[in-house]
Amino acid sequence: MFILKVSRTKILTFPIRIALIILVYGVLFKVMHWLYAKQLILLGSGLIVLLYSLRFLYKKEKQTLDYVKLGLVLVWVFNYCIKGLHLFNIPYVLDLVLLILFVWWLITEGFTYFIRRKLKNSGVLKLFYYGFSITSLALIIIGVLFKIQHWPYGSLIFTFGSLLLSMMLIVDYFAIQKQPNR
Secondary structure (H helix, E strand, C coil): CCCCCCCCCCHHHHHHHHHHHHHHHHHHHHHCCCHHHHHHHHHHHHHHHHHHHHHHHHHCCCCCCHHHHHHHHHHHHHHHHHHHHHHHHHCCCHHHHHHHHHHHHHHHHHHHHHHHEEECCCCHHHHHHHHHHHHHHHHHHHHHHHHHHHCCCHHHHHHHHHHHHHHHHHHHHHHHCCCCCC
16 A cells, blocks of 8 residues: 655745745846846746745644735735836835734744754855855845946846845755754
8 A cells, every 4th residue: 555655844845946036036137127027026926926825725734823924925925016017006005014914923933933944964064054145145235235326246246146046045945954844
């Protein structure tokens, strides 16, 4: 008799990260005024909503925090698409809902989420992982500042930081120990 063992880790994590990478590239294309920015943003956003909703529906035991996280993802994506693509204007309503959901998540789970994350190996991998994370985020922030100020190399720094961030999302998936589904 064949018994299928269901993994206790969170499902669809890797496809959600791929969708997030598509969204990051859409933002990069939008900031750089490249073609297909709207299509990438819509594709990435749509995939995030679809995959996270499926992940939510798959979960058997749902708690209040699960609904908060689903609301956070759905409102964030909807709000970003409306504002980023200039579809229509809802003044501050979605921003306020997003802020309330984010604060709720931060108080309930936010800090412990980052404390619980453990690398598979320590030592050199840990140093490389944190250095890679800090470098990619710093390049994005510096690139955006340079781009806003119209200083030289702003576009190049921002593009390189976005590429590093997309690689970081893949590296993070394989470097972090999988936690059982809570």
